[in-house]
Amino acid sequence: MKQLVLQLTGEGGALAGVPYHLVAALAMLVFGAIVVFVFVLPVAGVTSWLERRVWARIQSRVGPNRVGPQGFLQWLADGIKNMLKEDIIPTAADRVLFSIAPYLVVIGFVATFAVIPFSSTLVIADLNIGVLYITAVTGLVVVGVLMAGWASNNKWSLLGGIRSAAQIVSYEIPAGLSIFPIVLLTGTLSMQGIIQAQGWAPWHWFLFHSPFTFAAFFIFFVAALAEGNRTPFDLPEAESELVAGFCTEYSGMRYLLFFLAEWGNLYVIGAVVTTLFLGGWQIPHVTDNPVLLAVLQFGVFFLKSYFWVFIAMWVRATLPRVRVDQLMSLCWKYMVPIALVNLVGTAIWMTVVPARVDRLVQIAMTLAGVAVLVRFFLRVRFQLRRAKLRAVDYYYSPII
Amino acid sequence: MSLGGYDVEVQRPGGLATEEMTLNMGPQHPSTHGVLRFIVKADGEVMREAIPDVGYLHRSIEKIAEKVGYHGFMPYTDRVDYVAAMPCNQGWAMVSEKLAGIEVPRRAEYCRVIACELNRIASHLLSVGSMGMDIGAYTPFTHALREREYINDLLEDLCGARLTFNYMRIGGVAWDLPPEWVPKAVAFLDRFEPLIDEYNALISYNKIYVERLANVAVITAEEAIDYNLVGPNLRGSGVKFDVRKDLPYSVYPEFEFDVPIGSGEVGTVGDCFDRYMVRINEMKESCRILRQALAGVPEGSVLAKVPRKFKPPAGDAYVRVESARGDMGWYCVSDGSEYPHRVKIRTGSFTATSIIDKVSRGLMLADLIAVVASFDLVAPEIDR
Numbered sequence A: 001m002k003q004l005v006l007q008l009t010g011e012g013g014a015l016a017g018v019p020y021h022l023v024a025a026l027a028m029l030v031f032g033a034i035v036v037f038v039f040v041l042p043v044a045g046v047t048s049w050l051e052r053r054v055w056a057r058i059q060s061r062v063g064p065n066r067v068g069p070q071g072f073l074q075w076l077a078d079g080i081k082n083m084l085k086e087d088i089i090p091t092a093a094d095r096v097l098f099s100i101a102p103y104l105v106v107i108g109f110v111a112t113f114a115v116i117p118f119s120s121t122l123v124i125a126d127l128n129i130g131v132l133y134i135t136a137v138t139g140l141v142v143v144g145v146l147m148a149g150w151a152s153n154n155k156w157s158l159l160g161g162i163r164s165a166a167q168i169v170s171y172e173i174p175a176g177l178s179i180f181p182i183v184l185l186t187g188t189l190s191m192q193g194i195i196q197a198q199g200w201a202p203w204h205w206f207l208f209h210s211p212f213t214f215a216a217f218f219i220f221f222v223a224a225l226a227e228g229n230r231t232p233f234d235l236p237e238a239e240s241e242l243v244a245g246f247c248t249e250y251s252g253m254r255y256l257l258f259f260l261a262e263w264g265n266l267y268v269i270g271a272v273v274t275t276l277f278l279g280g281w282q283i284p285h286v287t288d289n290p291v292l293l294a295v296l297q298f299g300v301f302f303l304k305s306y307f308w309v310f311i312a313m314w315v316r317a318t319l320p321r322v323r324v325d326q327l328m329s330l331c332w333k334y335m336v337p338i339a340l341v342n343l344v345g346t347a348i349w350m351t352v353v354p355a356r357v358d359r360l361v362q363i364a365m366t367l368a369g370v371a372v373l374v375r376f377f378l379r380v381r382f383q384l385r386r387a388k389l390r391a392v393d394y395y396y397s398p399i400i
Numbered sequence B: 001m002s003l004g005g006y007d008v009e010v011q012r013p014g015g016l017a018t019e020e021m022t023l024n025m026g027p028q029h030p031s032t033h034g035v036l037r038f039i040v041k042a043d044g045e046v047m048r049e050a051i052p053d054v055g056y057l058h059r060s061i062e063k064i065a066e067k068v069g070y071h072g073f074m075p076y077t078d079r080v081d082y083v084a085a086m087p088c089n090q091g092w093a094m095v096s097e098k099l100a101g102i103e104v105p106r107r108a109e110y111c112r113v114i115a116c117e118l119n120r121i122a123s124h125l126l127s128v129g130s131m132g133m134d135i136g137a138y139t140p141f142t143h144a145l146r147e148r149e150y151i152n153d154l155l156e157d158l159c160g161a162r163l164t165f166n167y168m169r170i171g172g173v174a175w176d177l178p179p180e181w182v183p184k185a186v187a188f189l190d191r192f193e194p195l196i197d198e199y200n201a202l203i204s205y206n207k208i209y210v211e212r213l214a215n216v217a218v219i220t221a222e223e224a225i226d227y228n229l230v231g232p233n234l235r236g237s238g239v240k241f242d243v244r245k246d247l248p249y250s251v252y253p254e255f256e257f258d259v260p261i262g263s264g265e266v267g268t269v270g271d272c273f274d275r276y277m278v279r280i281n282e283m284k285e286s287c288r289i290l291r292q293a294l295a296g297v298p299e300g301s302v303l304a305k306v307p308r309k310f311k312p313p314a315g316d317a318y319v320r321v322e323s324a325r326g327d328m329g330w331y332c333v334s335d336g337s338e339y340p341h342r343v344k345i346r347t348g349s350f351t352a353t354s355i356i357d358k359v360s361r362g363l364m365l366a367d368l369i370a371v372v373a374s375f376d377l378v379a380p381e382i383d384r
Helices: A002-009 A020-058 A074-084 A095-114 A130-151 A155-186 A191-196 A211-227 A252-277 A290-318 A324-352 A355-387 B061-072 B074-078 B085-100 B106-135 B139-159 B181-204 B207-213 B221-226 B231-236 B272-295 B348-360 B365-375 B379-383
Strands: B021-025 B037-043 B046-053 B315-323 B326-334 B340-346
Touching (some): A020 A074, A020 A095, A020 A252, A020 A290, A074 A252, A095 A130, A130 A191, A130 A252, A155 A191, A155 A211, A155 A252, A155 A324, A155 B021, A211 A252, A211 A290, A211 A324, A252 A290, A324 B207, B037 B365, B046 B365, B061 B340, B085 B106, B085 B315, B085 B326, B106 B139, B106 B207, B106 B272, B106 B365, B139 B181, B207 B272, B207 B365, B231 B272, B231 B326, B231 B348, B231 B365, B326 B348, B348 B379
Antiparallel strands (some): B037 B046, B315 B326, B326 B340
């Protein structure tokens, strides 16, 4: 993008004479807008549809399949429906806070896309504090949620908001502590820098770098799920306990915005995990064509990050919800200490272990990871086969 | 995570004024299983008291009996407990037969047992499914309801209705088993029995699930008897009492089955998990009864000769049946006329609500949901 801006503002460019920084800022805004409207919103929408379909299959239902092929356009129908709905603000609510709370939540998640590196060139802003920036702006979500809970003037909303505040603030600590080992290894906070320090092959990923980074990966993923209010940590909007938690009083588009943020946030979790631990957009050298390269890198990055979205859906369909005290004890008694051990362990590892052993460990870890995956798939296959029971050959209900 | 319970001692720094919050849980709340209301006084997430407010679903069913007569009251009994309507049918039929001294044909008794046990499985499936949903796992619910659909289909074949059956009559049952129905029911059992183990693998021993239910709302055997808990709630506390076994009625003495009781396998005897597990095991026992009953249905008529103008002699009668929610008592006073003088129904859900306040003090708000689900409350049964 830098070259493009330089071309535009340089001698003979279309915008010759205009200050460079102004054009650069404008270019970033335009690119950001394109990313938000062409990528973020559709991805969040499609994720909502996919989640409902995946969920339905796991629950032996059908799921939305009416709007478009396989119900693919359901998210558009839902969006239009919600936009046309009346936006009710309760009389007792704090009107201003109530109105702006959903936007804060959405800003908190959309702003993260500014630093997500889709490919070696496709990134809005490669900040030198990229990772720190992500943890900072996702912190904005808690403000919005707490604001929504408080402004609704509803006790269930308030409980949901308070739960959310306690939860997000707590889980940011293990999440942050799990990023540190990677920062130690690369010596940079820039997302592109972290990806460039890894390779395309799994044994070059930080996931398999050492046992400590391996553990850090899982802690980060679980903590990110908790920050995103996903099952098994969906206490702030626990339907069976708090009606709908902090969004009980919301309706129409504002209600949808909370869920847009939740589904979009899933992709952000996947993208950050991919960047930090799974080698990001790294692909083997296949072409020199910059456009083709960008497309390939984008595809690899998207697949890797969307895989974790799928895992999150799967987890949501499988696990029950923990209780508040269990949530807190899990965070403070287990995850924070383990994350601290990871941090110190990585630091010691870097100074003590020589490079040759390092390589051996990486390959061994990769093999172990492959073994775990194979075992997992065998187990899934075994369960699926066992579950294939003969259906009773009579039924009237169309569901079965 | 520790498996044990937790001590909640809220420490306040001096001078910080706090107050308890009164929460209205219900009547419209996703997980109160019907129109049931709890007035919860909570200190943050910790409940100080949770008082059930019943009566939203009172429909004067007992009074209606005095106006519609013995035969006419049968459809109303479905509405006493719509999740398990067959035992209610049976209770009313049995109390009327006892008043009039009517002998029920053996085939009809078998039909009744088969219908009741199928209905018990359906009710327990709904109970354990919604338990999962209240804890936050949605998948077990749909899987449980899928199997319940098969039972509904079977019962629809049997009596034409899927929820409020109106199947039994004073002196027998309304319809004989349809042709080819018995093999269908056996096919269902063949499918369903392995699925119980699969259900356990899916959710029952899930770590989070166990943590949420074990050691929560422990009710000792003495407390359970003092508070008059019945059915799975009583047996969850380790008391081996089942009306089908201890005060046998119908043809239950002819069948072999066990009475599962809570064992405290993951926590203390009498916690939410035990009550849940008793229901799972009772489904297996119901399958056993069903297999024996389906194999041995005798020939004969299904309805004794009962006059249209049913006038039992003056007197009173009390029968107890084991409904899906436990010992269900039917008391009827007859003055010799066509209409009952007084009918009283004693239901398990009503007595279970009385202990909720006691066990839920000091628990968390999320636990109240688990407690309510573990008692398997059905709101219309509480109020009638």
